[in-house]
Amino acid sequence: MSKIKVSIKDIAQKAGVSTALVSYVLNGKEKESRVGQEIALKIKQIAAELNYQPSHLAKSLRSGKTHTIGLIIADISNPFFANIARVVEDEAKRNGYTVIIGSSDENADKSRDLLDVLINRQVDGFIIVSSENSEQQIHNLKDKNIPFVLLDRYFPEIPTDFVSTDHYKASYDAGTHLVRNGYKRIGMIAYDSHLFHMQERIRGYRDSLRDNKIDFQNSWLKPVKINTIENGVKASIDEMLASDQPVDAILFATYSLSVSGLKHINHLRLRVPEDLGIVSFGQAEVFELYYCPITYLKQPIVLLGQTAVELLVKKLTSNLNEPAQILMKAELIERASSKAKYSVLT
Amino acid sequence: MSKIKVSIKDIAQKAGVSTALVSYVLNGKEKESRVGQEIALKIKQIAAELNYQPSHLAKSLRSGKTHTIGLIIADISNPFFANIARVVEDEAKRNGYTVIIGSSDENADKSRDLLDVLINRQVDGFIIVSSENSEQQIHNLKDKNIPFVLLDRYFPEIPTDFVSTDHYKASYDAGTHLVRNGYKRIGMIAYDSHLFHMQERIRGYRDSLRDNKIDFQNSWLKPVKINTIENGVKASIDEMLASDQPVDAILFATYSLSVSGLKHINHLRLRVPEDLGIVSFGQAEVFELYYCPITYLKQPIVLLGQTAVELLVKKLTSNLNEPAQILMKAELIERASSKAKYSVLT
DNA sequence: TATTTTTGCTTAAACGATTAAGCAAGTTTT
């Protein structure tokens, strides 16, 4: 069997030259480095013959660049993030980068661990979907001068590059849509989180009610703890329906919340949209296959992912960096679950 | 601001010793290498003080081990594989390994590219969910003595380590279950693929009919090209229903097929299970939220992933390797979509 | 013809770690 690993040294030996020449030729620097035509050809042939594969490790050690991006997402089991991951991976590859994915599971400690592991794997930079209470980590990255771009979630009080959906606008649109379609008592189930994107979604919802002259009731807004979604959602729905102003529509702030919610709604034998109108953030096959297709806010996943990679790569390759803060629009996909309750004037 | 990157050299300098001593101390070899107590303490303090993080790159270059596993899966957008990926990642981390994930998108060329990229990123070994026509790649890995474990799919004619579900048995059970519940004309929609696991699923289906004295009809088995699922499934269902022996139940060989199938079944306004019984491979929220919860074959995802990692790590750390070929059982989760058609004797 | 320039190559240091080998002291054994 052939040698375990063929290095530049093997080629040099076989060609009867120094390793330097081989390196020059194999990196296309024959002209600048004044390598003879014949010997250049010979080196190339031998390299091909031995099926030489350069060691990424050695290259990286020398250059200080690994051509690797660390992608830290909040939850890989959420299809939204899984898709983001895929887009990022593809786009990175197109730019010559490999991606190492880590899921923080919405947990700041895990996120910190991931960052540490990836930093001393020498990733060139990060794309991060932040989890709650991870502000300090972002500050650390800035202090250490490690390039990164925040994705989907960002901290308004920390000046960083980010690419995100306009969560406020999305939520506002969803609320307005429900009002226009005749729903009068619109509830929202959200994560009990200080994360800005969640606060924005809530703010958008409340403003949409206010601007449409609907009196917001405290019992309509239910924050659910992220680690007890299933039960939290159940209880929230029960309460929303039991109040003296029972809701006739619910806006779910995330995909996971709506999945739990729809299960419970089925269980209660409520009909959508007759008994309860539904709009949800996120997108998934579930929403198409549910007996009543679900109206949802479609985030521009591909564009989000691509732009994040593009931004990061720009930061990595050029050193001028005008900070970029990009907000994108979500699209409201109208389905049966938020159908107009009765003919409404427009 | 502090130095960009602190190396063993910086510590040595500050402590007034050679780099060798630092290395010994930081690797806990103080005893074997007879390092003085005082200086050892001093070195540790300085390392902590400077927040020294060893360069994984340099370590790997020296040792030839990267402590990285390459995970190549057939399709990251399929929740089954996404979950597998998550399990593998967690289990690997528990063993001190990092995972680099790549999706081959069921394409042999892409799979080959991924292997190449990861090989010269020097991953220590692979866990692979093979795509069609990638046998040669498996042979190459064997020739190059690169450790790997096949996951979920394997090639019976190539002796390799693998961890897989017993696809034959799963399919056989599903078929038998439908027969027992009174379905008489059971169709199957599968991928048009030579992959062994798919052939096994088909064989299990056919054997279950045979053993239950049901005359298999050629029109009941529909292979669908993997890159035209949506239309392929539509056509298949239409044909199955139009034949003179129209099916009264369908077994879907994969999650993606059933999602497409259910959409079309909705569109045809067929009722499940009254008009059509359904059993599917794979598992997902879809199956719970569909108006009629879907009976499915639940593969032991966690155990599959963990075992694969365990096996690979064993191959990487010890050099004795009795080949391991592990088959696990899928569990049939019975839901309403394959309800007994009428009271049946058991 | 003497000098400069160009051409085609080699040498060697560097990236950051590990580790076998070696070398002075100090300590123990005879």
Added chain:
DNA sequence: AAAACTTGCTTAATCGTTTAAGCAAAAATA
């Protein structure tokens, strides 16, 4: 007091690349 260990450290090679600097021979210029 000579021989033999021990102790506590340093030196230097190595992993696979890149690249600045240097050097001799050939070619161009004076």
